[in-house]
Amino acid sequence: MFDGFERVRVDTGEATINAVHSGTGPPVLLLHGFPQTSAMWHQVAPALAQRYTVVAADLRGYGDSSRPPSGDDHAAYSFRAMAADQVALMRSLGHERFAVIGHDRGARVTHRMALDAPEAVTRLAVLDILPTLHVYSHVDRRLATAYYHWFFYIQPYDVPERLIAGDPIGYLHTVLGRFGGRVDAFAPEAVAEYERVFADPDARHAMMEDYRAGASIDLEHDRADVGRRVEAPLLAMWGTRGVVGRGPDNPVAVWREHATDVTGVGLDAGHYLVEERPEETVAALERFMEG
Numbered sequence: 001m002f003d004g005f006e007r008v009r010v011d012t013g014e015a016t017i018n019a020v021h022s023g024t025g026p027p028v029l030l031l032h033g034f035p036q037t038s039a040m041w042h043q044v045a046p047a048l049a050q051r052y053t054v055v056a057a058d059l060r061g062y063g064d065s066s067r068p069p070s071g072d073d074h075a076a077y078s079f080r081a082m083a084a085d086q087v088a089l090m091r092s093l094g095h096e097r098f099a100v101i102g103h104d105r106g107a108r109v110t111h112r113m114a115l116d117a118p119e120a121v122t123r124l125a126v127l128d129i130l131p132t133l134h135v136y137s138h139v140d141r142r143l144a145t146a147y148y149h150w151f152f153y154i155q156p157y158d159v160p161e162r163l164i165a166g167d168p169i170g171y172l173h174t175v176l177g178r179f180g181g182r183v184d185a186f187a188p189e190a191v192a193e194y195e196r197v198f199a200d201p202d203a204r205h206a207m208m209e210d211y212r213a214g215a216s217i218d219l220e221h222d223r224a225d226v227g228r229r230v231e232a233p234l235l236a237m238w239g240t241r242g243v244v245g246r247g248p249d250n251p252v253a254v255w256r257e258h259a260t261d262v263t264g265v266g267l268d269a270g271h272y273l274v275e276e277r278p279e280e281t282v283a284a285l286e287r288f289m290e291g
Helices: 044-048 079-092 105-116 132-137 141-146 148-152 159-164 168-176 188-198 201-214 217-224 251-255 278-290
Strands: 006-011 016-022 027-031 053-057 098-103 121-127 234-239 262-267
Touching (some): 006 079, 027 079, 044 278, 053 079, 079 201, 079 217, 105 217, 121 278, 132 217, 141 148, 148 201, 159 201, 188 201, 201 217, 234 251, 234 278, 251 262
Parallel strands (some): 027 053, 098 121, 121 234
Antiparallel strands (some): 006 016
């Protein structure tokens, strides 16, 4: 995967971020979600690199990025901390201003980055999410059933860690096969990469800390920013067979409560639309980037 890309590791002060980069043209940062790594972009990044300078990074705690220790407030794994890592990474590569495309947890980092570092983000795409505060404010039985992991992972250390340790790879496959998708939609080499990382207990703990932060300090940050809107152009993308696409909320309408310039597109896919529909994903992203 990522033939022709250069791999770098950048010390951001609090974490060391692993990334690959290639291409020429306007810079674009790609951020993955749970339970994945930057490998999720292995089909999209080379296509985008024909027209853009593409950077695909592992979030702190994920992939081959470092796993900082977390305190009781889980701040080390807040979206604010993760966003700051990625801004530092891009600056170290010479990119002061850049577009950001994020999926799942990476999309939540992208949203926070656009609020915390608006001078850096030229435009952003958030793939298959609604804003974190909106999700927690609109929980019903349907959503709690679909997003059960949001409430499982936030249980005190080390309850979810011990339970998942019973069969981590089996559990990983269950997660990849949920949300309107199926495991065989993923390239074998990408699944092998996810399995390699998920087999590491420290990585799994870092992922749980990400969700614990999402239900605590991240909500504090979001509540403090109620009324603020992202000013950069925002593209909302979703899988029409996933939780977001089949839910009661119109994703574009929700995002227009949080950003001033919003467009949206749904793809015939589940949650993992990037790997299920790579060509359609590239086409939609390029249309947005050229807009």
